[in-house]
Amino acid sequence: MRILYASMMLPYPPTFGKRMEIWTCLCALAAEGHDVTLVSFNDSGQPDVDPAMLARVCRKVDIVPLQLSGRMTYLNRLAALPRADPYDAVRYRSPEFRKRVEQHLAGGKFDAVICGEVFMLQNVPIGSSVPVILKKDHIAATIFQRHARYEQNLLKKAYAFIEYRKTARWEKRVCRQASAIMACSELERQVLQNLCPGIPVTVGPNVVNIEAYTSSEASDDYAVLYSGLLDWSPNQDAVMFFVRSILPHLRRMVPSVRFLVAGRSSSDYFRRRISRFEGVEFIGTVPDMRPVLSRAAVCVVPLRIGSGTRFKILEAAAMGKAVVSTTIGAEGLTLVNGTEILIEDEPESFARAVASLLNDDVRRHQMGLAAYERISTAYSIHVLRKALRETLALVVPTACTR
Numbered sequence: 001m002r003i004l005y006a007s008m009m010l011p012y013p014p015t016f017g018k019r020m021e022i023w024t025c026l027c028a029l030a031a032e033g034h035d036v037t038l039v040s041f042n043d044s045g046q047p048d049v050d051p052a053m054l055a056r057v058c059r060k061v062d063i064v065p066l067q068l069s070g071r072m073t074y075l076n077r078l079a080a081l082p083r084a085d086p087y088d089a090v091r092y093r094s095p096e097f098r099k100r101v102e103q104h105l106a107g108g109k110f111d112a113v114i115c116g117e118v119f120m121l122q123n124v125p126i127g128s129s130v131p132v133i134l135k136k137d138h139i140a141a142t143i144f145q146r147h148a149r150y151e152q153n154l155l156k157k158a159y160a161f162i163e164y165r166k167t168a169r170w171e172k173r174v175c176r177q178a179s180a181i182m183a184c185s186e187l188e189r190q191v192l193q194n195l196c197p198g199i200p201v202t203v204g205p206n207v208v209n210i211e212a213y214t215s216s217e218a219s220d221d222y223a224v225l226y227s228g229l230l231d232w233s234p235n236q237d238a239v240m241f242f243v244r245s246i247l248p249h250l251r252r253m254v255p256s257v258r259f260l261v262a263g264r265s266s267s268d269y270f271r272r273r274i275s276r277f278e279g280v281e282f283i284g285t286v287p288d289m290r291p292v293l294s295r296a297a298v299c300v301v302p303l304r305i306g307s308g309t310r311f312k313i314l315e316a317a318a319m320g321k322a323v324v325s326t327t328i329g330a331e332g333l334t335l336v337n338g339t340e341i342l343i344e345d346e347p348e349s350f351a352r353a354v355a356s357l358l359n360d361d362v363r364r365h366q367m368g369l370a371a372y373e374r375i376s377t378a379y380s381i382h383v384l385r386k387a388l389r390e391t392l393a394l395v396v397p398t399a400c401t402r
Contacts, residue, residue, distance in 0.1 A: 015288075310333070
């Protein structure tokens with residue numbers, strides 16, 4: 001089939017969650033034999049994009065410039081407050097992007113459009129003969145709701161609550177324009193089905209290419225790793241929660257522990273903020289997370305804000321690493337608490353769980369192996385291919401159902 005994929009960013013190299021979600025979907029579509037045209041934003045913060053790799057999975061790549069200025073973010077958010085639509089909807093609304101999509105649809109016979117983000121759906125014409133599938137890797141309103149719960153700054157808390165209310169209304173209205181929706185987990189499928197009655201909602205999980213990872217023993221038995229896009233406020237909150245509330249308990253239990261923080265960050269302020277804590281090593285941007293993962297004895301996911309499912313857990317499990325997470329961090333994944341992952345929400349119990357793994361390399365290895373087995377069967381490219389096949393069959397009568 002001919003598929004038009006509308007994306008908010010170019011996905012290669014897949015150095016953080018959103019890129020990985022788009023890239024694995026494109027790879028799955030290509031493996032199914034579909035002819036994919038990618039229409040994507042490319043903002044000024046993506047200097048590392050590799051067009052040659054995109055050409056391997058897409059017949060054509062059409063790039064729409066998106067200029068975002070980090071220095072102006074707060075002013076832009078303030079200017080968008082009086083509007084009825086949430087900031088991210090305003091930010092990604094693009095007449096040029098919509099025009100490009102319309103040109104592609106008019107110039108060639110496409111069987112379906114896959115929209116890789118709810119905020120991109122407004123740039124895709126609805127009501128034509130071409131069905132639109134919304135691939136949803138999180139509930140946008142949930143992130144603001146949780147942000148408002150944990151934010152200490154009263155102005156930021158008020159802002160998060162306002163954006164939550166606006167996003168909840170907008171997201172509900174826009175999602176109902178899709179022909180079908182792919183949720184990233186059964187938990188979110190139920191939420192979206194209640195949000196959009198009458199629209200088919202399937203599960204297309206976030207996955208990893210398991211063959212690209214190699215299980216390895218830790219080179220540092222006292223290294224604890226958190227990885228993520230460190231420009232994103234939920235990841236910053238998770239790191240600060242760990243160093244302020246969890247790490248002091250953990251250092252008393254395991255004095256030699258070292259906390260590694262890896263992932264893209266444009267903020268030198270955030271690096272300085274966490275580097276002042278004893279035992280913290282800020283690694284920052286890396287071209288490939290796998291060598292960093294190989295250093296870790298335990299991976300931690302102390303997220304309090306978020307939605308969807310976490311690629312950081314999938315990557316750690318794909319390398320056979322034991323993971324300790326909060327309930328929100330592990331949300332939506334089917335890993336079994338106690339054998340495939342440890343889940344704790346209170347700082348001291350979280351620290352105790354990490355310490356128990358650092359002090360028991362046999363249990364650590366067994367848990368990493370069990371997590372690897374779960375990821376291999378439930379979160380592989382093969383699983384996503386099957387989900388895409390079934391979802392396309394719902395909206396395209398001639399879709400192959402092999």
